[in-house]
Amino acid sequence: MPALPPLASLAQLENSPSTDDGLPAVLEEDLRAYGCKLIHQAGILLTQKQVAVAAAQILFQRFWYVSSMKHFGVGDIGMGALFLASKLEECPIRMRDLINVYDVLLQRAAHTIGPKADTPFKYHPMSYFGTAFYDLKESLVVAEMQILKRLGFNVHVVLPYGTLINYLQVLGLIKQENACTKAWGYLNDAFQTPVYALYQIPTIVCAAILLTIRHLNISLPSEAPNCWWELFDACWEDMWNVCGYIMRLYRERPEAEQKRVLGLVSKKDVRRWLEDNVPDK
């Protein structure tokens, strides 16, 4: 009875709640990626298990198919997703630790785009009983509940790692260490894209393998009727789409575009941006 994880519908994909609120699709894409990066960084600083970090990123990506960035900030929701996923994966973390780690990350981001960006970053810890802490704690509790509620309490996620090992073994690539590492890396980077909310795991794993063999010049049977991905029930078009999502992460971006997301972590920032940039409907 291994339940398949829920995926976004075509309608949800075409019109996300954030784009309905006027946020350009490309900005939403960047903010999703940035939110996931924050989750990943926080996970590393907290020495949290990768299973919890990965599950958090999947929940985070799903969330934006039912909610708008005008109403929820990627910072809060990312923090809530990591908190919830840590409980789901049986490795709970302390709220205070999580809040402190997010505070460091967000202060550093604010510093990078602030007026003193050319000076070295220095962290100013929040006071132990200060309102800043209690405000963040409150929003963390709200975020956790909102994620559960908006995902219909459906928190089942499937991670790709076991499947990757299995497929590499079948394809006889398991002994090639660089192939494994590379494919593993593509799977991890893919968490910054929405693919885990759009395609089933076998398709995503095949895409990671496809990128790997292309980049390492490994040849596998790829002509009909002998296509290696068909062994795993993946179809070429889906796989190619996933590859596209992943490769887009690595494209060259002007610095202004890269920094734009750093100032849009909270819903307030997003609202202000919408007021400044989107003419009233």
Place this chain on the structure above:
Amino acid sequence: MDAVEKANAARQQQWIKDRKVGEGTYAVVYQGREATTGRKVAVKKIKVGQFKDGLDMSAIREVKYLRELKHQNVIELLDVFSSKTNLNLVLEFLDSDLEVIIKDRTLVFLPADIKSWMAMTFRGLEFCHRNWILHRDLKPNNLLIASDGQLKIADFGLARDFADPGYKMTCQVITRWYRPPELLFGCRYYSTAVDIWSVGCIFAELMLRIPYLPGESDMDQLKTIFRALGTPTEDDWPGHAKLPDYVPVGQFPKPPLRDLFTAASADTLNLLSKCLVYEPRKRITAKDALSHAYFFALPYPSHPSKLPKCSTVMNKPLDEIDANVEVASDPGAKATSKSLKRKLASPTEAKARSIARRLDFSKAPPSSP
């Protein structure tokens, strides 16, 4: 109101809360019904605002596992919705539990009745294990009985998945009297065998009508087990002396089970002894138990509708509901006072654990039919 809020509100209106039937630290329980059909349900409202650490782990585990499990012998989670800041779980409403039935001295159990309860327990458990879920808190008051006699495994507040071998897990689970010796010795890597031990204890309790291994402390629990089943030798259980919390607790001879279970058939004792094997790897699995000769020998299991039922309808579908799981409860509480319940604390709350939380749900006047 966006689509999500609307869906949630619609869902909320489907369930009507009638009366409060109990309150624990983390949850308030209501008896209620489905608006359209009038079907009775239990609504477990998890209080969120007041927790220190957001949503309670046991509530999250219940949502996570019960959403996935659907089986005749596992309690059904009908719906989940949130109201303001609270989380509400809508569960099947069940009239009583096995503990109440065992304690009701007016009832007489036939061997066929016990066989029927055991079969339903193993069926539900086999389903959980087949789906890679450990229950980790099996005891008579977590085995609920529906009005048609069906037994359902409830309270997944301590459950977890075990797909990953070699994954360290806490040994502070399972109410002491039903806790297997490997957990008492501090084993951090364990599997389905822990649940089977609990079922063995329940099996024995059904025959004896009193708890089989009522230890007074963790240390006394080991002694109680060894007194009943003999101290394990290195042959019985290779490597047990190397477990983290191993302590020798004295040498006890192994008395034949027959001495205590005088009326039991040979098949019965054979299955019981296979559930209570010291070496976890040699303990019978739920799947093998279901095809054990015991279940195919006469007398055949009673039909659920023919099983003994409580004479009084109690105010008590409560344990299913009681979100308030706590680890080191004081099992002695049960022996001294009927109104006190044994519970388990959520492992995240290790510090609060030394104080047994006692709740009295039994104050409401018993309504007799």
